[in-house]
Amino acid sequence: MTRKELIEVIRRVLNMTTETDDEGDGKEHEVLPGSSLKEDLLMTSFSFMLLSAELEEKLGRELDPELFRDTETVEDLYQRISSLQSDKDAGRIR
Amino acid sequence: MYNVPFYRCFRDMLSAAEQDFPDLLFFADAAGNRRLYGEFCRDIRKAAMRMTGGNVLPAGKRREGDRYVVLSVKDQYRFAVCYFAAVLAGYTVCLLPGGHPVPEGLKGARVLDEEDSAGLLKEDDAADVEDIPFSGFPEPDPDTSCTVAFSSGTSARDKGCLLSQKNLLHDAEYTMQLYHYWKGERLVHILPFWHLFGLIADLIGPLHYGGCLFDPLDKVRFFRALRDFHPDSVNMPPALADTLYMRLAVCSDPAEVSGGCLKKILCAGAALSDKTADGLMKYGIEPCTAYGLTECSPCVAVTPDGEAKEAEGTVGYPIGCVDVRIKDGEITVSGTTVMKGYFGDDELTRKVLKDGRIYTGDTGYFDAEGRLAVVGRKDNLLVFASGRKCIPEKVEKLVSSIPGIREALLSGDSGPGSLVPHLTLVSDRFTEEMRRQVSELMKKEELYPYILTISEERLRRNAMGKVVRRR
Numbered sequence: 001m002t003r004k005e006l007i008e009v010i011r012r013v014l015n016m017t018t019e020t021d022d023e024g025d026g027k028e029h030e031v032l033p034g035s036s037l038k039e040d041l042l043m044t045s046f047s048f049m050l051l052s053a054e055l056e057e058k059l060g061r062e063l064d065p066e067l068f069r070d071t072e073t074v075e076d077l078y079q080r081i082s083s084l085q086s087d088k089d090a091g092r093i094r
Numbered sequence: 095m096y097n098v099p100f101y102r103c104f105r106d107m108l109s110a111a112e113q114d115f116p117d118l119l120f121f122a123d124a125a126g127n128r129r130l131y132g133e134f135c136r137d138i139r140k141a142a143m144r145m146t147g148g149n150v151l152p153a154g155k156r157r158e159g160d161r162y163v164v165l166s167v168k169d170q171y172r173f174a175v176c177y178f179a180a181v182l183a184g185y186t187v188c189l190l191p192g193g194h195p196v197p198e199g200l201k202g203a204r205v206l207d208e209e210d211s212a213g214l215l216k217e218d219d220a221a222d223v224e225d226i227p228f229s230g231f232p233e234p235d236p237d238t239s240c241t242v243a244f245s246s247g248t249s250a251r252d253k254g255c256l257l258s259q260k261n262l263l264h265d266a267e268y269t270m271q272l273y274h275y276w277k278g279e280r281l282v283h284i285l286p287f288w289h290l291f292g293l294i295a296d297l298i299g300p301l302h303y304g305g306c307l308f309d310p311l312d313k314v315r316f317f318r319a320l321r322d323f324h325p326d327s328v329n330m331p332p333a334l335a336d337t338l339y340m341r342l343a344v345c346s347d348p349a350e351v352s353g354g355c356l357k358k359i360l361c362a363g364a365a366l367s368d369k370t371a372d373g374l375m376k377y378g379i380e381p382c383t384a385y386g387l388t389e390c391s392p393c394v395a396v397t398p399d400g401e402a403k404e405a406e407g408t409v410g411y412p413i414g415c416v417d418v419r420i421k422d423g424e425i426t427v428s429g430t431t432v433m434k435g436y437f438g439d440d441e442l443t444r445k446v447l448k449d450g451r452i453y454t455g456d457t458g459y460f461d462a463e464g465r466l467a468v469v470g471r472k473d474n475l476l477v478f479a480s481g482r483k484c485i486p487e488k489v490e491k492l493v494s495s496i497p498g499i500r501e502a503l504l505s506g507d508s509g510p511g512s513l514v515p516h517l518t519l520v521s522d523r524f525t526e527e528m529r530r531q532v533s534e535l536m537k538k539e540e541l542y543p544y545i546l547t548i549s550e551e552r553l554r555r556n557a558m559g560k561v562v563r564r565r
Contacts, residue, residue: 016340045313046337053317053341053351065314 001058001085006078007031009058013050014041033075037068055081096274096399098267099302103236103259104181107301108135109228115304118278121171123309124319129171131304135228141179141214142231143223161186162203162242165211165288168192170309172211173287174297179214180206181240181259182231188242188254189288197244197252199438236260242437243290245388254437255388257290265391265431266298268413272398273360273382275327277304280355282325284316284334290392291362291384295329317341317351324353332366335359335381339373348377358382358399362392365468371406385409385468389452391431394418395466408465423457423485424472457485474563476506478513482540486563489517489539496531498523501553503561507545515544522550 001009014029029041037043043051048068056063059081067084071077101107116132129137163185167173169192180187188200196205206214234240239256275281281300285292296307310319316334319325330338338352338359345351358380371381380402386392395418397410412418416429428451435443446453457475458468470487477483486504493502501520506513517536521528529546536542554562 012344016344017337044333046333048314049316049334049337050341052314056318062318065312068314 001078001081003033003075003078005058006081007033007074009054010037010041010051010074013047013054014043016050017044017047031074033073033078035074036072037074037077038072041074059085095271098270098274100267101263101302103234103263104178104240105228105231105233107263107298108138108178111135111301111304112228115277118304119306121174121283121307121309122323123171124311124315127171134171134175136225137175137215138178138182139225139228139231140223141175142182143226144214145179145183145185160202160204162188162200164188164190164196164200164203164205166190166192166194166196166205166207167211169208169211170283170287172208172215175215176206176211177287177293181234182228184232184234186239186242186256188244189290189293190244191286191288197254199254200242234259236263239434243293243388243392245290253388253439253442256434256437257391258434261391261431261433262294262298264415264429265393265413266294266302268415268431269294269384269393269396270299270302271414272411273384273396274399275300275303275305279303279305279327280323280325281305281307282316282319282323282328283307283309284313285329285331290388291329291386294391294393295360295362295384320353320356321350322353324355326355327358327360328356329360329362331363332361332370333364335361335366335374336370338379339370342377343373352377352379358402360384360396362386368406371402375403383409385466387452387454389433389446389454390416390427390429391433393431394425394427394454404463405465408461408467410465412466418466419451420459421453423459423475423483425454425456425458425466425468427452427454457487459485459488476504476513476515478506478515478541480540484515484539484541489535489541492535492539493517493519493532496528496535498525498528499532501561503553503563504541505563515541516547517541517544518547518549518553520549520552524548 010031011029035041052063067080111131112135118131120129120131120134122128163180165173165176165187167176177187236259238258240259241257242254243257244252244254283296285296287293287297308319308323310316341351342348356379360382362384366381366383374381382397382402384393384396386394393413394416395409395412397405415431416427419426432452455472456468457470457472458466460466469485474486475483476486489504490502493499499519499521503518505516507516536544
């Protein structure tokens with residue numbers, strides 16, 4: 001998964017969890033590599049459920065919930081997923 | 095109405111479960127642990143004997159001094175075992191999230207943490223305690239408090255509600271007359287047992303019928319749990335129902351998301367939005383709702399199975415053991431599920447519990463079919479110059495359903511010595527036709543004449559995202 005693809009997945013989750021249509025502003029969520037998942041993007045435990053499900057679908061493998069535990073920014077998450085992808089023999093992230 | 099087995103106390107309920115479903119799966123988790131009903135019941139008896147040092151209390155004798163146990167255990171299986179074991183051993187159990195500080199009034203209580211609970215369940219080659227049947231434990235007084243459940247409600251203050259076995263059993267049993275479980279029903283367990291809704295809906299209820307629980311061990315694994323465990327039902331907060339609907343709405347294969355067997359969900363704790371309720375029904379999932387409060391053990395009313403569509407906008411019918419009355423717009427409840435009182439706070443108990451009736455602070459009404467609708471808080475009630483008492487949230491919901499109106503706020507403006515209705519509407523394309531519809535509605539609600547303000551700006555909200563009502 002590329003950095004751009006991860007940002008697209010996060011944006012998709014944010015679109016699911018916020019009703020931008022009802023607000024009428026039609027703005028896309030600004031997701032940058034340095035965006036904090038909780039502080040800037042206001043992701044809740046429910047958003048992480050969706051993100052986990054979307055990523056598992058995209059990556060075709062199970063993710064350990066620990067992946068999200070101390071992950072601060074989008075870039076942190078990207079790095080963790082990259083290391084997971086490079087470690088093809090490992091079934092789960094430790 | 096469904097036939098439900100009624101038990102006098104937990105001891106009898108557990109004894110029946112052990113006898114009826116010994117080889118049925120009771121609990122499984124994402125780590126691969128599995129326990130059958132027979133094993134669960136044996137674990138409870140063993141832990142109860144260890145808690146008493148092998149000496150159960152004589153019949154009719156109450157535990158003195160160290161009467162309270164604070165259960166501070168995250169592991170859900172061990173929590174369930176230790177809860178019932180402690181009650182069998184004669185303790186009153188305080189339900190708290192794992193790791194939560196012990197409340198001030200319970201500093202002297204026996205605290206059971208993760209390590210203690212693991213010790214109570216450990217397997218020994220040489221049995222250190224006698225394995226006695228449930229009938230060997232003393233028959234308790236079902237009206238005596240056995241549980242302290244904490245409720246902050248809408249206030250910030252923790253209040254410990256004293257609940258008896260009768261309170262809790264009646265709550266589960268009368269609720270199941272309307273919303274039922276069946277033998278072998280599969281539930282994903284997402285509500286913690288320390289939360290009263292979780293204790294009743296995910297534990298005591300399924301134990302009556304032989305329900306099978308699956309614990310994902312982490313909320314993040316929720317969707318994987320649905321996919322892998324194929325639950326028939328899930329009890330959940332409305333925010334999770336919203337999340338489920340969001341995922342279903344964007345997926346290509348709904349059965350892959352829900353597990354393919356999900357028939358119904360039960361939501362409580364807040365209102366379920368009409369959008370989510372309608373959306374879930376399109377996927378064959380019946381969204382039932384329950385209304386309650388910790389002081390009532392907690393369920394007061396529930397949507398019956400099969401009536402979610404008709405009951406939309408309400409919380410269903412009051413359960414059979416409560417008498418719900420609307421007094422000055424406020425929902426009041428009496429019955430066998432009403433708590434004994436607040437732990438260590440007689441003054442607050444007297445304030446909330448009058449002649450055995452709980453004044454909930456919630457406003458509501460019954461619809462023509464006898465279903466209860468909860469619309470807001472009593473603090474928001476308006477009394478106008480005409481003498482008309484009005485629940486603003488109810489009128490706002492009606493007005494907001496007019497196409498083109500995004501938000502509505504009903505308040506009272508000071509007239510000559512009294513209040514007159516003031517309706518603020520948020521709309522960026524307010525038309526004469528909309529004005530006519532609004533006026534018609536206000537006349538029907540006996541709120542005419544009224545002051546109308548149209549705004550294009552969203553209503554002012556507080557830090558919690560709730561609309562600010564007071565000016």
